[in-house]
Amino acid sequence: MQRLTHLERLEAESIHIMREVVAEAQKPVMLYSVGKDSAVMLHLARKAFFPSPPPFPLLHVDTTWKFQAMYELRDRMAEEAGMDLLVHHNPEAKERGINPFDHGPLHTDMWKTEGLKQALDKYGFDAAFGGARRDEEKSRAKERIFSFRTASHGWDPKNQRPELWNLYNARKSKGESIRVFPLSNWTELDIWQYIMAEDIEIVPLYMAAKRPTVERDGLLLMVDDDRFPLEPGEEPQMRSIRFRTLGCYPLTGAVESEAATLPEVVQEMLLTTTSERQGRAIDKDEGGAGMEKKKQEGYF
Amino acid sequence: MNEHSASDPVYKTDSLIAEDIDAYLELHQNKGLLRFITCGSVDDGKSTLIGRLLYDSKMIFEDQLATLEADSKRVGTQGQEIDFALLVDGLAAEREQGITIDVAYRFFATEKRKFIVADTPGHEQYTRNMVTGASTADLAVILVDARKGVLTQTKRHSYLAHLIGIRHIVLAVNKMDLVDYDRETFENIVEEYAAFAREIGIEEFTAIPISGFKGDNITQAPSENTSWYEGPSLIQHLETVEIANTAAQARTFRMPVQWVNRPNLDFRGFSGLIASGEIAPGKPVRIVPSGKTSTIKSVVTMNGDLERAVAGQSVTLTLEDEVDCSRGDVIASADDPPQVADQFEASIVWMSDEALIPGRAYWLKLATQTVSATVAEPKYEVNINTMEHLAAKTLELNSIGVAEVTTDRAIVFEPYEDSKALGGFILVDKITHATVGAGMINFSLRRAQNVHWQALEITREDHANLKNQKPAVLWFTGLSGSGKSTIANLVEKKLNLMNRHTFLLDGDNVRHGLNKDLGFTEADRIENIRRVGEVSKLMADAGLIVITAFISPFRAEREMVRAMLPEGEFIEVHIDTPLEVAEARDVKGLYKKARQGELKNFTGIDSPYEEPEKPEIRIDTTAMTPQEAADLVVDKLLGSG
Numbered sequence: 001m002q003r004l005t006h007l008e009r010l011e012a013e014s015i016h017i018m019r020e021v022v023a024e025a026q027k028p029v030m031l032y033s034v035g036k037d038s039a040v041m042l043h044l045a046r047k048a049f050f051p052s053p054p055p056f057p058l059l060h061v062d063t064t065w066k067f068q069a070m071y072e073l074r075d076r077m078a079e080e081a082g083m084d085l086l087v088h089h090n091p092e093a094k095e096r097g098i099n100p101f102d103h104g105p106l107h108t109d110m111w112k113t114e115g116l117k118q119a120l121d122k123y124g125f126d127a128a129f130g131g132a133r134r135d136e137e138k139s140r141a142k143e144r145i146f147s148f149r150t151a152s153h154g155w156d157p158k159n160q161r162p163e164l165w166n167l168y169n170a171r172k173s174k175g176e177s178i179r180v181f182p183l184s185n186w187t188e189l190d191i192w193q194y195i196m197a198e199d200i201e202i203v204p205l206y207m208a209a210k211r212p213t214v215e216r217d218g219l220l221l222m223v224d225d226d227r228f229p230l231e232p233g234e235e236p237q238m239r240s241i242r243f244r245t246l247g248c249y250p251l252t253g254a255v256e257s258e259a260a261t262l263p264e265v266v267q268e269m270l271l272t273t274t275s276e277r278q279g280r281a282i283d284k285d286e287g288g289a290g291m292e293k294k295k296q297e298g299y300f
Numbered sequence: 301m302n303e304h305s306a307s308d309p310v311y312k313t314d315s316l317i318a319e320d321i322d323a324y325l326e327l328h329q330n331k332g333l334l335r336f337i338t339c340g341s342v343d344d345g346k347s348t349l350i351g352r353l354l355y356d357s358k359m360i361f362e363d364q365l366a367t368l369e370a371d372s373k374r375v376g377t378q379g380q381e382i383d384f385a386l387l388v389d390g391l392a393a394e395r396e397q398g399i400t401i402d403v404a405y406r407f408f409a410t411e412k413r414k415f416i417v418a419d420t421p422g423h424e425q426y427t428r429n430m431v432t433g434a435s436t437a438d439l440a441v442i443l444v445d446a447r448k449g450v451l452t453q454t455k456r457h458s459y460l461a462h463l464i465g466i467r468h469i470v471l472a473v474n475k476m477d478l479v480d481y482d483r484e485t486f487e488n489i490v491e492e493y494a495a496f497a498r499e500i501g502i503e504e505f506t507a508i509p510i511s512g513f514k515g516d517n518i519t520q521a522p523s524e525n526t527s528w529y530e531g532p533s534l535i536q537h538l539e540t541v542e543i544a545n546t547a548a549q550a551r552t553f554r555m556p557v558q559w560v561n562r563p564n565l566d567f568r569g570f571s572g573l574i575a576s577g578e579i580a581p582g583k584p585v586r587i588v589p590s591g592k593t594s595t596i597k598s599v600v601t602m603n604g605d606l607e608r609a610v611a612g613q614s615v616t617l618t619l620e621d622e623v624d625c626s627r628g629d630v631i632a633s634a635d636d637p638p639q640v641a642d643q644f645e646a647s648i649v650w651m652s653d654e655a656l657i658p659g660r661a662y663w664l665k666l667a668t669q670t671v672s673a674t675v676a677e678p679k680y681e682v683n684i685n686t687m688e689h690l691a692a693k694t695l696e697l698n699s700i701g702v703a704e705v706t707t708d709r710a711i712v713f714e715p716y717e718d719s720k721a722l723g724g725f726i727l728v729d730k731i732t733h734a735t736v737g738a739g740m741i742n743f744s745l746r747r748a749q750n751v752h753w754q755a756l757e758i759t760r761e762d763h764a765n766l767k768n769q770k771p772a773v774l775w776f777t778g779l780s781g782s783g784k785s786t787i788a789n790l791v792e793k794k795l796n797l798m799n800r801h802t803f804l805l806d807g808d809n810v811r812h813g814l815n816k817d818l819g820f821t822e823a824d825r826i827e828n829i830r831r832v833g834e835v836s837k838l839m840a841d842a843g844l845i846v847i848t849a850f851i852s853p854f855r856a857e858r859e860m861v862r863a864m865l866p867e868g869e870f871i872e873v874h875i876d877t878p879l880e881v882a883e884a885r886d887v888k889g890l891y892k893k894a895r896q897g898e899l900k901n902f903t904g905i906d907s908p909y910e911e912p913e914k915p916e917i918r919i920d921t922t923a924m925t926p927q928e929a930a931d932l933v934v935d936k937l938l939g940s941g
Contacts, residue, residue, distance in 0.1 A: 006332060049559075051561070051563050051600070052561055134405050162432040164726055193325065
């Protein structure tokens with residue numbers, strides 16, 4: 001008798017999900033945000049289809065405001081996996097110069113929410129893998145692994161299909177598309193343990209190093225390039241920091257840390273008492289129901 | 301209020317994390333995984349219990365706790381104390397109603413195991429959610445309020461957990477703090493439950509007196525208040541029960557093929573999740589249903605070939621021989637393959653607002669096989685409160701019954717009690733694509749294995765060649781009074797003049813003979829069309845051009861007939877006449893009767909007409925004469941033939 005560990009079972013489940021999508025969807029795509037969850041998802045995809053490369057492209061819905069280190073890793077990982085990398089920029093956001101400094105929530109809405117809808121429509125993808133986990137946030141806990149979106153990309157939490165055993169119903173009506181979350185049952189600790197066990201490369205920003213920072217509205221921001229408008233008298237300080245999540249650099253708060261290795265990062269995570277998404281401004285809008293509302297409007 | 305659990309050994313130990321993270325990670329790398337479900341009615345304190353488990357295992361972070369404290373004061377139901385339920389009740393709408401309404405999955409871990417909890421509601425109308433949550437669970441925690449004892453809901457949840465094949469049942473007698481931790485109260489409840497459990501076939505269960513609110517017997521047992529209790533705490537029990545996955549390894553090897561992996565001409569692998577047993581290179585296997593045999597060459601993964609793989613692992617297998625094998629096939633041990641059949645008895649849970657329609661074709665997905673299937677009128681429905689068997693013509697939302705299921709081709713299966721992976725299926729509506737039902741195969745029906753096709757020497761091609769024509773079914777569909785029969789008659793006359801061999805099946809005429817036993821309910825109309833479809837198919841096999849004129853209001857049945865025929869032989873002709881126009885003509889006076897309520901289930905009035913989405917031919921009768929319409933149909937038919 002061979003007892004499978006929780007990581008082995010989670011891996012097997014995620015691989016099974018990905019293969020079901022490839023077998024039943026017409027044109028799948030994997031959303032790739034370059035974060036640690038995306039890194040795990042991509043790694044699982046490579047395992048699922050080995051020795052073939054994963055039979056779908058990667059799609060990065062870019063805001064042009066990600067950390068430089070993310071762009072570097074993104075291009076390299078896609079090449080290593082032998083997959084096409086599609087990068088989408090919302091042309092309207094580009095034209096209007098939407099940015100996180102001047103436009104607040106509109107920045108996320110235009111670049112990410114609208115950008116994603118545009119990209120899915122443009123290429124006609126009918127199934128998109130996303131790296132969201134159920135432990136991240138309350139409304140996600142109730143979302144199915146195969147989550148349907150209307151033609152306008154809306155989510156109706158009251159009208160989800162029952163999902164039994166590991167039988168996924170991938171049939172959809174005209175115009176509908178599916179978001180598939182193969183990491184649904186993973187927790188943040190599982191992700192970290194798997195990254196260590198499988199030696200998965202992640203963006204170095206997750207590990208502590210001296211980096212130029214400024215403190216604003218209670219968030220510790222990294223000055224990643226010269227587009228960062230410094231206020232009069234503001235001077236970037238070198239601090240030893242790392243990131244628990246990675247998004248647009250002007251919206252992502254760092255934590256002061258000396259954890260420079262993976263075990264140290266995990267150690268710090270287990271001993272800290274603030275949850276992962278706390279560094280992100282996005283969840284705080286509209287109280288506890290913020291994310292649910294965003295998802296109904298088409299946020300991934 | 302949490303003083304007794306902060307330093308409990310079952311949870312992650314801060315000291316080890318701080319002092320030797322590598323040792324801690326090593327320990328946690330090798331944990332097992334248990335999935336369980338909690339069931340209880342609205343006030344049994346289910347969300348509070350789960351909130352407590354998350355809280356005690358420190359799955360709640362400080363910022364979440366701050367939000368929780370604020371929320372507890374604002375909308376909580378526990379006065380100024382922390383309302384753990386708020387942690388768990390996710391969606392905004394539910395928060396306002398104060399109940400959980402869907403299936404939510406929660407995660408926590410102890411030193412020994414990681415847990416995934418399916419939280420499902422106890423409300424009567426939500427059977428489907430509980431069945432959904434239970435389908436992946438190894439264990440069920442049935443919550444009972446100590447003040448109320450075993451209720452109808454308790455029985456219902458236990459029955460469902462047992463039906464879905466959960467072998468480990470925990471009876472958690474909650475709110476012990478509100479009955480002064482009284483031993484006799486607990487024991488009376490256990491005794492009452494034991495009698496019921498035996499009745500429905502639950503062989504054993506573990507009863508634990510707890511307080512989700514105060515924390516008694518959650519992590520450690522016995523708590524000070526229940527010194528009389530001798531069993532394990534809830535967590536201790538969850539950490540030690542056998543995991544179903546391990547049990548599956550002991551059975552014979554089966555792997556449903558999900559995907560064929562062909563990166564190049566030199567490699568051909570079969571990918572899937574091993575459903576049961578174990579496999580290794582050199583083992584003889586049989587591909588089912590084809591029955592072909594081969595030997596395992598390698599078990600491929602990106603981390604290197606494996607010497608063996610077991611139930612629960614996702615792998616890619618290569619075979620020594622070039623045998624046909626594709627998605628839907630099952631690779632099984634050569635000497636003990638699973639059965640193949642096309643007719644079963646199954647227990648079915650209905651999950652859609654639209655009731656089961658016996659005879660209608662649904663998609664049935666079992667493992668990686670998807671086939672067209674029909675469900676017969678149920679043998680009986682189970683009253684899930686009393687477990688009585690009731691006569692039933694259909695199954696409504698949240699009802700459970702036993703019925704025969706027939707698939708359009710034989711599928712590989714095992715009885716559900718032997719294999720959830722090869723015995724559980726879902727039913728999908730062909731039009732809305734919703735998952736409308738879930739089923740568990742009890743056994744195959746003998747006659748499915750005994751009916752064989754008689755091989756015929758004169759083929760359908762021979763029949764057609766003799767008549768010097770290509771057979772087809774011109775399927776006229778449209779409202780009553782739309783002009784179907786008129787145009788169909790003209791088409792047949794025209795074809796006869798051209799020496800074509802035809803036959804016209806007309807709705808009214810068929811109902812005088814072949815289908816005179818059928819009425820106009822939805823189920824009868826479906827059977828009407830099914831029979832006409834079968835007759836049309838036989839006539840097309842005989843080489844005829846069949847013309848049918850039936851309202852045939854439902855898309856699903858028209859698609860069913862289309863699927864019976866070879867590609868291209870079914871030609872859907874939509875006689876598109878607006879309702880006002882058809883009603884104004886009212887040749888037979890039927891619309892008038894229907895409007896006056898004398899005729900029930902009349903299409904267009906009190907029964908729907910589902911227009912064809914992509915008919916091969918569409919006739920707008922407001923824009924052309926019947927003769928022009930007939931010319932168009934004949935042109936299209938012969939043009940395409």
